[in-house]
Amino acid sequence: MEKKLIRVQLDMPEERVKDLEKIMAKTGVSTRKDIFENALALFEWAVNERMSGRKIASLDEKENGFRELLMPALASVKNEAKNKNGFTK
Numbered sequence: 001m002e003k004k005l006i007r008v009q010l011d012m013p014e015e016r017v018k019d020l021e022k023i024m025a026k027t028g029v030s031t032r033k034d035i036f037e038n039a040l041a042l043f044e045w046a047v048n049e050r051m052s053g054r055k056i057a058s059l060d061e062k063e064n065g066f067r068e069l070l071m072p073a074l075a076s077v078k079n080e081a082k083n084k085n086g087f088t089k
Contacts, residue, residue, distance in 0.1 A: 023035065055068050
C-alpha cells in the first residue's frame with residue numbers, strides 16, 4: 001500500500017533559512033526534506049525521553065559535566081512523565 005504524501009509549507013525569515021542552509025552544509029544533508037526528517041526524528045526521541053522522566057543534555061566527557069537542553073516544548077512534556085501513583089519521576 002502506497003503512503004499518502006501531504007505537502008507541508010513553511011514561511012521562515014531569510015536569516016533562519018540561511019541558518020538552515022549552514023546546518024545542511026555542516027552535516028552533508030542535501031535537501032530541506034532530509035534536514036526536517038532528521039530534526040523530527042531527534043525531536044521525537046527527545047519527547048519520548050522526557051516522557052520517560054529523563055533529561056536531554058550534552059555530555060562534556062573531558063570536564064565530566066553536562067549541559068541540559070532547555071526548550072519550552074520539552075519542558076511541557078515533563079509534566080506527563082508520571083508513575084502509577086501520579087508523582088513525577
